[in-house]
Amino acid sequence: MSTKETLTGAEALIRSLELENVxxxxxxxxxxxxxxxxxxxxxxxxxxxxxxxxxxxxxxQGYAHVTGRPGVAMVTSGPAxxxxxTPLCDAFMDSIPMVCITGQVPTSAIGTDAFQECDTVGxxxxxxxxxxxxxxxxxxxxxxxxxxxxxxxxxxxxxLIDMPKDVLQNTMTWHWPTDEEVVDSLPGxxxxxxxxxxxxxxxxKLILASEKPVLYLGGGVLKARAAEVVKxxxxxxxxxxxxxxxxxxxxxxxxPLCYGMPGMHGTATAITAMQKSDLLIALGSRFDDRVTGxxxxxxxxxxxxxxxxxxxxxxxxxxxxxxxxxDCRQVVEEILKAIKELMAEGISATDITPWRSRVNGWKxxxxxxxxxxxxxxxxxxxxxxxxxxxxxxxxxIVVSGVGQHQMWASLFWEFNEPYTWVNSGGLGTMGxxxxxxxxxxxxxxDRTVWAIDGDGCFQMTxxxxxxxxxxxxxxxxxxxxxxxxxxxxxWQEMFYGQRYSEVDLAGCPDFVKWAEAMGxxxxxxxxxxxxxxxxxxxxxxxxxxxxxxFRVEEFEKVFPMVPAGASNDEVLLHPNxxxxxxxxx
Amino acid sequence: xxxxxxxxxxxxSRQHHILSVMVQNRPGVLARVxxxxxxxxxxxxxxxxxxxxxxxxxxxxxxxxxxxxxxxxIVKQLFKLIDVVRITELDPRKSVERExxxxxxxxxxxxxxxxxxxxxxxxxxxxxxGADAVTISIDGNPEKIDDFEELLRGYGIVESQRTGRVAxxxxxxxxRKGATKGKAS
Ligand SMILES: Cc1ncc(C[n+]2csc(CCOP(=O)(O)OP(=O)(O)O)c2C)c(N)n1
Ligand SMILES: [Mg+2]
Numbered sequence: 001m002s003t004k005e006t007l008t009g010a011e012a013l014i015r016s017l018e019l020e021n022v023x024x025x026x027x028x029x030x031x032x033x034x035x036x037x038x039x040x041x042x043x044x045x046x047x048x049x050x051x052x053x054x055x056x057x058x059x060x061q062g063y064a065h066v067t068g069r070p071g072v073a074m075v076t077s078g079p080a081x082x083x084x085x086t087p088l089c090d091a092f093m094d095s096i097p098m099v100c101i102t103g104q105v106p107t108s109a110i111g112t113d114a115f116q117e118c119d120t121v122g123x124x125x126x127x128x129x130x131x132x133x134x135x136x137x138x139x140x141x142x143x144x145x146x147x148x149x150x151x152x153x154x155x156x157x158x159x160l161i162d163m164p165k166d167v168l169q170n171t172m173t174w175h176w177p178t179d180e181e182v183v184d185s186l187p188g189x190x191x192x193x194x195x196x197x198x199x200x201x202x203x204x205k206l207i208l209a210s211e212k213p214v215l216y217l218g219g220g221v222l223k224a225r226a227a228e229v230v231k232x233x234x235x236x237x238x239x240x241x242x243x244x245x246x247x248x249x250x251x252x253x254x255x256p257l258c259y260g261m262p263g264m265h266g267t268a269t270a271i272t273a274m275q276k277s278d279l280l281i282a283l284g285s286r287f288d289d290r291v292t293g294x295x296x297x298x299x300x301x302x303x304x305x306x307x308x309x310x311x312x313x314x315x316x317x318x319x320x321x322x323x324x325x326x327d328c329r330q331v332v333e334e335i336l337k338a339i340k341e342l343m344a345e346g347i348s349a350t351d352i353t354p355w356r357s358r359v360n361g362w363k364x365x366x367x368x369x370x371x372x373x374x375x376x377x378x379x380x381x382x383x384x385x386x387x388x389x390x391x392x393x394x395x396x397i398v399v400s401g402v403g404q405h406q407m408w409a410s411l412f413w414e415f416n417e418p419y420t421w422v423n424s425g426g427l428g429t430m431g432x433x434x435x436x437x438x439x440x441x442x443x444x445x446d447r448t449v450w451a452i453d454g455d456g457c458f459q460m461t462x463x464x465x466x467x468x469x470x471x472x473x474x475x476x477x478x479x480x481x482x483x484x485x486x487x488x489x490x491w492q493e494m495f496y497g498q499r500y501s502e503v504d505l506a507g508c509p510d511f512v513k514w515a516e517a518m519g520x521x522x523x524x525x526x527x528x529x530x531x532x533x534x535x536x537x538x539x540x541x542x543x544x545x546x547x548x549x550f551r552v553e554e555f556e557k558v559f560p561m562v563p564a565g566a567s568n569d570e571v572l573l574h575p576n577x578x579x580x581x582x583x584x585x
Numbered sequence: 586x587x588x589x590x591x592x593x594x595x596x597x598s599r600q601h602h603i604l605s606v607m608v609q610n611r612p613g614v615l616a617r618v619x620x621x622x623x624x625x626x627x628x629x630x631x632x633x634x635x636x637x638x639x640x641x642x643x644x645x646x647x648x649x650x651x652x653x654x655x656x657x658x659i660v661k662q663l664f665k666l667i668d669v670v671r672i673t674e675l676d677p678r679k680s681v682e683r684e685x686x687x688x689x690x691x692x693x694x695x696x697x698x699x700x701x702x703x704x705x706x707x708x709x710x711x712x713x714x715g716a717d718a719v720t721i722s723i724d725g726n727p728e729k730i731d732d733f734e735e736l737l738r739g740y741g742i743v744e745s746q747r748t749g750r751v752a753x754x755x756x757x758x759x760x761r762k763g764a765t766k767g768k769a770s
Contacts, residue, residue, distance in 0.1 A: 121613060126624045133612065133613075186667060188668055188670040
């Protein structure tokens with residue numbers, strides 16, 4: 001195959017994406033990216049035409065969340081590129097592999113304030129793992145290969161390639177770089193996947209010696225596809241497990257060793273187990289402020305084993321006793337091996353039964369709870385979520401917006417399978433759920449995808465349901481309509497003396513009519529006796545997207561809660577449980 | 586990674602460390618490095634960039650103020666930049682540092698001789714002489730330049746410009762402290 005083939009830059013771009021096994025991309029064309037949309041007509045790649053570029057970005061993220069493969073978005077220059085900034089930042093914060101292609105003004109016009117010119121690489125530099133302005137058509141295949149390589153290896157993240165229009169139009173001699181050429185072209189990029197043997201042995205010893213260990217799982221466990229081996233480790237020594245907001249599903253909620261989510265709105269058990277632990281085994285987690293609360297009173301007696309593929313996470317917030325830089329799956333496999341070797345040598349594991357029964361005691365004393373609604377009252381959002389959960393088909397993927405409904409979804413759903421929970425954790429992007437759900441459904445057409453959304457969030461990106469309808473990607477949206485920017489309202493109630501400022505959303509819109517206008521089925525649920533039927537109907541519809549609006553209690557608050565900046569020792573329990581507080585000792 | 590020394594060899598009075606950062610010579614690389622410092626709230630004390638002996642790479646010499654951020658975190662974050670190939674922390678005691686300053690000093694004819702003498706003592710060069718001012722250049726280690734600048738201040742500096750320091754490890758001894766070759770993701 002040494003015959004030299006001449007292609008346009010645009011053809012080279014599309015062929016490169018095909019060779020990277022891209023099956024679907026999300027985007028919207030415009031002036032500078034126009035040349036790339038022409039060869040797309042003949043490509044095997046499916047293109048989903050969105051209604052707003054932010055939607056394309058979140059769809060690519062949803063796709064990546066549930067497949068582990070990079071999501072791809074393609075948009076034009078200027079305003080389209082700036083519309084992409086939020087999803088890029090979201091993907092950066094949550095380590096989601098993503099490749100974004102933006103059009104750019106012709107090379108000769110760069111720097112002249114040309115029509116729809118913006119400094120895309122400058123603007124996106126701090127929200128991407130890497131970005132690149134491609135200046136010659138012959139560099140396109142290498143730029144694409146580098147982008148996929150960087151996005152998917154090490155700590156995953158978004159990579160942007162900026163493509164001037166003339167670069168897409170010029171011709172080039174086709175060459176597809178080899179793996180070796182790609183690696184050689186990036187002398188400064190050598191992700192470390194294998195943990196240090198000495199540290200691994202050290203970790204094994206600490207784990208065996210610990211009296212009060214907790215496995216603190218973060219999103220890295222999912223990125224590394226390490227759920228199986230982590231379960232093996234937990235079960236071998238019967239270690240309690242907590243799963244952060246980004247790791248829900250990495251360990252089955254129904255497993256007796258699972259104590260749910262830690263953090264600001266975590267379960268009292270997960271929070272307290274970490275606080276009282278003598279050894280936190282942090283796997284792919286990053287000691288986020290939403291998890292630690294006030295850092296210098298976080299898990300003060302705990303030694304830390306920190307496994308993370310990003311060396312900069314080691315010691316960023318909390319100095320680990322045993323730092324291990326490497327891929328979570330490989331490292332945990334090695335730790336398991338080292339533990340088994342030590343046990344074979346006669347070193348036995350410390351008996352942690354007393355610790356487990358203490359943790360189980362908390363679990364019994366402080367289950368998730370809420371007050372049931374009385375007759376004629378508004379619905380309780382938690383109750384609606386439990387109903388949705390119990391009626392959901394096996395393997396349902398849950399995608400969430402940002403706010404109270406997100407916390408309730410994370411708390412009240414039961415996640416027993418990895419990659420069934422998709423949300424915006426690090427950036428907390430309202431408007432994430434509708435497009436991310438569409439991306440997830442496009443990736444997994446055989447799964448039911450339920451987006452749990454807030455009335456505020458829905459209004460930010462709902463128009464993508466038009467995309468869902470025209471593309472035949474049918475998702476289900478449950479709006480927990482409390483007619484408020486509920487999470488903000490909760491803070492104003494608790495920390496600003498109930499002075500509600502700019503949080504009331506009541507009165508408009510009519511979500512059912514809006515859903516119908518977008519080609520979806522719209523259902524409104526106002527009373528308890530309508531719930532089951534509405535959910536059954538929604539679950540039975542597979543040829544259209546469905547929007548179910550649940551009219552829920554306006555003033556419901558999320559509990560437990562660790563107020564911002566407070567110590568995790570000061571977790572506010574549900575008012576019904578405050579009297580039992582002493583049991584949290 | 587753990588060999589990066591975040592302890593300050595001078596104690597608290599001195600919070601500066603020198604990083605010699607080898608980067609791929611590509612557009613935007615300086616913006617990436619300086620942007621990282623700005624975004625993470627790290628302080629740059631001085632910065633000098635120039636191509637290295639290999640045209641594919643440039644060397645950025647950064648003097649960082651670590652009073653607010655541990656050096657280790659700065660180094661690790663820098664490593665995450667794809668274009669950064671190698672970072673060497675230079676211990677000031679084990680490296681040679683040089684900096685250049687040019688300064689225009691107000692001085693009348695009567696005192697010009699004093700300035701010339703001072704320049705002579707510091708091996709500085711007089712670049713231009715005007716009726717009531719002279720322009721002087723000096724190079725050398727940064728402390729020497731500090732001293733010289735201090736003395737000139739007594740006469741009145743009209744304008745001055747320093748380059749920021751460049752540095753290399755000293756030859757004789759094992760001078761590279763924690764030259765880290767592993768790469769972050
Ligand atoms: C884009 C964006 N703007 C603002 C916020 C701040 N914020 C966090 S939660 C929230 C309220 C969300 O309201 P809604 O979607 O109705 O959810 P609820 O909390 O009522 O369940 C707001 C405004 C945000 N996270 N994202
Ligand atoms: Mg709301």
